[in-house]
Amino acid sequence: MEHEPARADAARSDTPAAGAPDTDAPRDGGGRSAGALRAFRGLLAPAPWRRGPVLAASALALGLLLLFHAHVPNRIGGLGSLVESFLPWLGLPVPVLLAAALWRRSASAAVALLLPVAVWLNLFGGLPGDRAQEGGDLTVVSHNVGADNPDPAGTARDLAASGADVLALVELTGPAGGVYEEELADEYPYHAVLGTVGVWSRLPLSDTRPVDTAMDAGPLGEAKPDEVTMAYNRALRTTVATDRGPLEVYVAHLGSVRLTPRTGFWTDSRDRNAQALAEALAAEPGERVVLLGDLNGTVDDRALSGITALLEPVQDTAGDGFGFSWPAAFPVARIDHILVRGVEAEGSWVLPATGSDHLPVAAGLR
Structure with missing residues (x-):
């Protein structure tokens, strides 16, 4: 019993007096500072x-x-x-x-x-957003309609319904060419087809001629293969008479590319065509130029640098997203293009799928 007052005094000494600050109680500011310090030390730890x-x-x-x-x-x-x-x-x-x-x-x-x-x-970083603007004097559409398209008539009707003033179609092969001419005749009174490329227009066309993209020598100086005899049928040039003056329109389908275990990424034909087309564009005297078609390459591909040095891709300035156009089922690359010089693109977009393995691409031009 004689020890109880001592225990009571000890208990009283451990309890802070009323109104006195509790020095052992955690403080919010100090806790946060200590936590930040520990995190900083952890970051600097090796x-x-x-x-x-x-x-x-x-x-x-x-x-x-x-x-x-x-x-x-x-x-x-x-x-x-x-x-x-x-x-x-x-x-x-x-x-x-x-x-x-x-x-x-x-x-x-x-x-x-x-x-x-x-x-x-x-x-x-600037591509994912929508860069389109209001307006535009002329709407153009470029489409690889596909040689194996099971429904060329339906594709033609879809393209006519797009409201385009100028249609550029490539890979026109066999009887399908006649189907497009018949289906598009009412909406597009002016058209020209050379080989496997063609252009349909609501406005008059003139001075239509082929563009020879079969070079005698390739980009690395190699000789043109003997079997390359029909490449000139894969590109044309024409003049569209607009109410703002003439517009020079090129339609092109560059050579195919292939990925095989033996050759890797084979692009010889495409590269040869791209260099020849770039030379034709460089020699074009017209002030307003539009190139439409399937170039079988993206604008990031060095093989197209001769073309992109002369013309500006509309997708870069007025597109909505990346604008991938191939393959139609799951697009992973933009190989169908609209490039311009001397005109401005107000908008660029990808149209819904047709019977082709490519998606049509469109642009509003001013």
């Missing part, structure tokens, strides 16, 4: 920077590939053109690498991802 070296290296390699894609060699199976054909899709690994970096708690990998993100945004 462990998060040592984790995930493979992830960090992969992120840097991806960024360098995007940054220096023009330096990927093309002589090795056309690798450079293959990479550039699907260049926007190189952004897909970024969220995967980011998720892996967060799972591994790798600070080095997270920081390394800033490079591919910055480069991708610089290349394509």
Whole structure:
């Protein structure tokens, strides 16, 4: 019993007096500061920077590939053109690498991802939005109608319903050519077909002639193959009489490309045609020029640099999204194009699928 007052005094000494501050109670500000300090120290700790070296290296390699894609060699199976054909899709690994970096708690990998993100945004950051404007004096449509199209009549009706003033059709083969002429005759009183390319217009046409895209020598100086005899039938030039003056219209279908284990990404025919077409466009004296057609390549592909140096892709300035046009079932690349010089694009869009394996592309021009 004699020890009880001592225990009571001890209990009283542990209890703060009324109104006195409790020095042991946590303070909100101090707690937050301590938490931030611990997080900062954790970030500076060597462990998060040592984790995930493979992830960090992969992120840097991806960024360098995007940054220096023009330096990927093309002589090795056309690798450079293959990479550039699907260049926007190189952004897909970024969220995967980011998720892996967060799972591994790798600070080095997270920081390394800033490079591919910055480069991708610089290349394509402006494309996902809608850049179209109101207005436009003339609507043009370009469509590879497909040699194996099971319903050319339906495709023709769909194109006529688009409201286009000028239609550029390529891959017109066999009896289907007559079907398009018959179905489009009422809406488009003026038309011209040369080989497998054609143009239909609500406005008068004149000075229609073929454009020879079969070069005697290829981009690397190689001789033209003996079997290349019909390439001139794959491009034409005509003049459309608009109420604002003449408009020079080119319609082209460049050579096909193939991806095979033996040859890699084979683009010889396409590259040869692209160089010849670029030379024809460079010699064009007209002030207002429009190129429509299937170029079998994207505007990022170095093989088309001679063309894109002379004409501006409407998708870059007035498009809605990336505007992928091929294949129709699941488009992954924009290989059907409308490029202009001396006119402005007010809008560019992709039309619904027809019976072709390509989607039609359209633009409103001023």
